[in-house]
Amino acid sequence: MVDWLSLAVPLAYLGVLIGSLATFSSLYRKRKAQKAATLEAWFPAHLQRDIYFSLMHLDPSSQTEKKTPAVPESVLKAALLRRATEDIRRVMTLRSQKQALSMLLQRGSVGDDLWQRFLRAEKEMEDEVRDVVAEANAYAPGWGQIIFQSANEMLNNDLYRARVAEHQEKAAEEREWWDKKKTSIQEGFMKELNEEKEEGSTSGQTPATPAKVNEAVPVTTPAKATSVQGSDDDAVLVEADPSVNSLGSPASGGGGGKKKKGKGKK
Amino acid sequence: MASEIDIFNEYPLHLDPTSKAISLLPSSSQSTTQKAAITTELQELNALHRSLLSLDPPNTPPAPLPVNPKRSAQITKLRDSGNAAYRKSNYAEAIRLYTYAIEMALSRPGWEPVTLAREELAGLYGNRAQAHVGMQAWPEGLCDAKASVDSKPVGNVKAWWRLAKCLAEMSRYAEAKTFLLKGIEIEGRVSDGGKELVQLLEDVEAALQRMG
Numbered sequence: 001m002v003d004w005l006s007l008a009v010p011l012a013y014l015g016v017l018i019g020s021l022a023t024f025s026s027l028y029r030k031r032k033a034q035k036a037a038t039l040e041a042w043f044p045a046h047l048q049r050d051i052y053f054s055l056m057h058l059d060p061s062s063q064t065e066k067k068t069p070a071v072p073e074s075v076l077k078a079a080l081l082r083r084a085t086e087d088i089r090r091v092m093t094l095r096s097q098k099q100a101l102s103m104l105l106q107r108g109s110v111g112d113d114l115w116q117r118f119l120r121a122e123k124e125m126e127d128e129v130r131d132v133v134a135e136a137n138a139y140a141p142g143w144g145q146i147i148f149q150s151a152n153e154m155l156n157n158d159l160y161r162a163r164v165a166e167h168q169e170k171a172a173e174e175r176e177w178w179d180k181k182k183t184s185i186q187e188g189f190m191k192e193l194n195e196e197k198e199e200g201s202t203s204g205q206t207p208a209t210p211a212k213v214n215e216a217v218p219v220t221t222p223a224k225a226t227s228v229q230g231s232d233d234d235a236v237l238v239e240a241d242p243s244v245n246s247l248g249s250p251a252s253g254g255g256g257g258k259k260k261k262g263k264g265k266k
Numbered sequence: 267m268a269s270e271i272d273i274f275n276e277y278p279l280h281l282d283p284t285s286k287a288i289s290l291l292p293s294s295s296q297s298t299t300q301k302a303a304i305t306t307e308l309q310e311l312n313a314l315h316r317s318l319l320s321l322d323p324p325n326t327p328p329a330p331l332p333v334n335p336k337r338s339a340q341i342t343k344l345r346d347s348g349n350a351a352y353r354k355s356n357y358a359e360a361i362r363l364y365t366y367a368i369e370m371a372l373s374r375p376g377w378e379p380v381t382l383a384r385e386e387l388a389g390l391y392g393n394r395a396q397a398h399v400g401m402q403a404w405p406e407g408l409c410d411a412k413a414s415v416d417s418k419p420v421g422n423v424k425a426w427w428r429l430a431k432c433l434a435e436m437s438r439y440a441e442a443k444t445f446l447l448k449g450i451e452i453e454g455r456v457s458d459g460g461k462e463l464v465q466l467l468e469d470v471e472a473a474l475q476r477m478g
Contacts, residue, residue: 045275046274047303047304047307048307049274050274050275050276050277051277051279051288051304051307051308051311053274053276054274054275054276054277054278054279055279055281055288057276058279058281071281072286074286074315074318074319075281075286075288075311075315077318078311078312078314078315078318079311081314081318081327082307082310082311082314146327146328150327150328150377151377153376153377153378153379153380154376154377156380157374157376157377157378157380157383158376160380160383160384160417161372163416164372164387164391164413164416164417167409167410167412167413167416168409168413170409170412171405171406171409171410174405174406174408174409175405175406177405178404178405178436181436
């Protein structure tokens with residue numbers, strides 16, 4: 001028979017030890033989880049994801065009004081594709097930030113909780129991507145393999161189209177600027193011509209023939225500083241000297257020979 | 267952590283029974299900026315949904331490659347007739363045809379490869395720029411040439427030349443010079459196009475000097 005009384009002391013010792021360790025560990029974990037939960041999210045709310053889930057949960061019975069039909073699958077597919085596109089954007093952002101951030105962390109320039117936030121965002125995105133692939137495969141077998149390829153192209157196409165549209169939008173602005181400039185050039189040129197004529201003391205008031213003025217269009221400018229829109233070096237000032245004449249000749253001479261250039265393209 | 271993936275903000279969305287368009291119910295509690303963001307997102311979603319519906323079942327976008335050749339063929343046809351009109355010096359007609367082709371290329375569905383769209387549009391914008399140059403419409407030519415160069419900076423020497431040409435014609439020599447230098451840097455001096463760029467650069471520099 002075991003002597004319980006003499007064992008009581010070591011058992012009590014063990015009990016206290018394990019009990020205190022367990023309390024400490026649970027408290028510590030709870031506190032850590034709380035801390036992690038209060039960390040600010042890396043990205044703002046994932047709108048596309050929210051919409052996707054809202055659509056999934058949009059069930060007919062909960063609508064108070066007349067019966068609404070279930071959401072068709074094609075709408076959900078479109079929503080999933082939008083979600084994948086946003087995921088790509090986020091994953092790209094994380095990837096580009098990772099190196100810089102780890103460098104800053106090594107040097108001690110940023111705090112540890114920023115790094116924690118980043119790691120959490122990374123993990124979340126991993127889960128998110130996996131979830132999207134699983135959902136896609138549920139809609140159509142094999143779609144999971146290509147949904148992110150499609151989403152990537154969609155993202156890049158969007159970016160590219162926005163840039164092209166930006167260039168095209170400037171056309172009206174440029175046209176307005178050029179029309180204004182052209183008239184001021186013409187006026188300046190006419191004035192010069194008139195002055196010359198008056199000096200020559202002739203009574204012939206006819207201004208320069210239109211053809212002549214047109215020829216001179218790209219040539220001289222009245223002293224007018226024009227800030228130039230839309231170039232890489234913004235606000236280059238083109239200051240023109242009214243005394244200079246016939247600048248266009250080398251350029252337009254070159255142009256004559258090059259008219260055929262466009263035809264090469266098939 | 268595992269539960270976090272299931273958390274989401276629910277929005278009071280509404281599905282139009284006939285058009286299947288999704289919209290936000292006006293009774294939602296979001297702020298105005300949030301509402302605006304959600305509404306634009308929903309518009310994008312509805313547009314994407316419509317383009318998905320035009321696909322074959324199972325209505326998922328196919329892999330980026332291979333590309334459906336139908337649209338490419340149409341664009342090529344439009345461009346060829348545009349080129350023919352240009353050769354007859356019928357610039358207005360050429361511009362009209364190129365514009366159609368550009369619209370068609372722009373309306374390619376988003377999941378088709380972006381490199382293809384860039385390649386196509388670079389050529390189309392470049393050609394339209396040349397037609398604008400033919401009409402002496404420098405500002406429009408400038409914008410088209412810029413779009414072309416932005417789409418495809420390498421191997422697009424003609425567009426570089428047209429860009430600088432339009433700027434030079436509008437007496438914006440400083441800008442023309444910057445773009446020419448950039449173009450020469452990308453294209454090199456030795457090629458045929460490169461030589462023309464160098465030639466134009468000399469002219470522009472001479473003009474700059476004369477202006478003081």
